[in-house]
Amino acid sequence: MTAMFYLIDKLRAAKDQPMMLEHLELFGGGQPRMIMPGADLEPKEYRQPMALFDGYDLPSLTFLTLKGVQLDWTRTKFSNLTNFDIRRFPTERSPTVFKFREVLANCPNLEGLVVDAAAPIPAQNQDELDATAAPIILPRLGRLTIADLVPSAAIQLWSQFRAPNVKQLTLLNLCTDDYSDFIEQMIGCMPNVRLLTWYSVELPNTDRTRKMMIKWFKAMPKLRYMRLSGLDRVTVDFFLLDAAVADGSMLFSITGKYEPKPVLPNLLAIEWENMEVEDVTYFVRRRKQLGVPLRRLYTYPRSWTEVVDDDDIPELLEEAKGIMGFAPMDASQTIEEAAALSDGEFKLPERGESEDHMFNVPDRGEQDHDMDED
Secondary structure, eight states: OHHHHHHHHHHHHGGGSOOOOOEEEEEOOOOSSEEEEOTTSSEEEEOSOBOGGGGOOOTTOOEEEEESOOBOTTTOOOSSOSEEEEEOOOGGGSOBHHHHHHHHHHOTTOOEEEEESOOOBOOOSHHHHHHTOSOEEOTTOOEEEEESOOHHHHHHHHTTEEOTTOOEEEEEEEOSSOOHHHHHHHTTTOTTOOEEEEEEEOOOOSHHHHHHHHHHHHTOTTOOEEEEESOOHHHHHHTTOBHHHHTSOOOBOTTSOBOOOBSOTTOOEEEEESSOHHHHHHHHHHHHHTTOOOSEEEEOHHHHHHHTTOTTHHHHHHHTTTTEEEOOSSSOOOHHHHHHHOSSOOOOOOTTSOOTTBEEOOOTTGGGGOOEEO
16 A cells, blocks of 8 residues: 555656656555655655646546545546546545546547446535536447446446447446346447446346346347356346247247247357356256357356366256357457457357367266366
């Protein structure tokens, strides 16, 4: 912490020096005060947070991550960010909704936004509510992460901006409460989403929720790739809804055969971790029943090690034979992820062709169900 505050102080002192700083990440512990060594090397307490760069706007700065860093937000200015990431701020040290909107408005080229347990301090009266009613449009925003907020804070956050071109949406640790109103608020606002990361998001098991999820997925027709974690069977079912059954239409073709309407007809692949093996098996099987089998089912080596001895592994190996693989642990993409995010034509190899990150699935009883990489 002392080193981090020392850095902020030095950045403040350097405001009059020419700087071409482009990328800055500061990670603190959320302390309400700053304690730094003074000239006599004795601890000195700074009861007032400092402005980053002493309030000087640094146009070269495009990538900023702040985690639990105590700043004087009223004097801190940004105008050219392409990535803005704020995390783990105590409520009293978060930016006000006005400052948050100012940052968004001053950064029209913003491409990535992360708000993780750092909800802006909301409007305090009707005049402030009226002044923050119109959302800021972020036309270039392609990556959005909303994490660890209570439902009211998530709703308030979403009301402050619109990002119609988001390709990658991450919802993380929205649990211990009902977030259906928040999800409902987003329906129709992000038609370009290609990749959804859904980690530990809680929704009630009700007819209203099921109808809402059908509408939400229908409004994201380009969604082709998902990362899933912390899902129970009830939540898994939200991703496997049959709209033909849910809306009561029970559509049949001219031959009289029942035609399912899966909510995610274009889904290519999922990455999974921290889920019951039997629920993953159910996901794979249900996609087949809906007539839209997964092209690939990915997990991670560490996750596989944790479940390889599970009693339900043999059934998963059988159900997902030929489609299982390890997702890359670095920044590289799976083939399906690259296809999902591509704007142009992207030719996927035929199933069965050799691909990176794939491993062979042995027959039941063979090698104690171990998996070997190709």
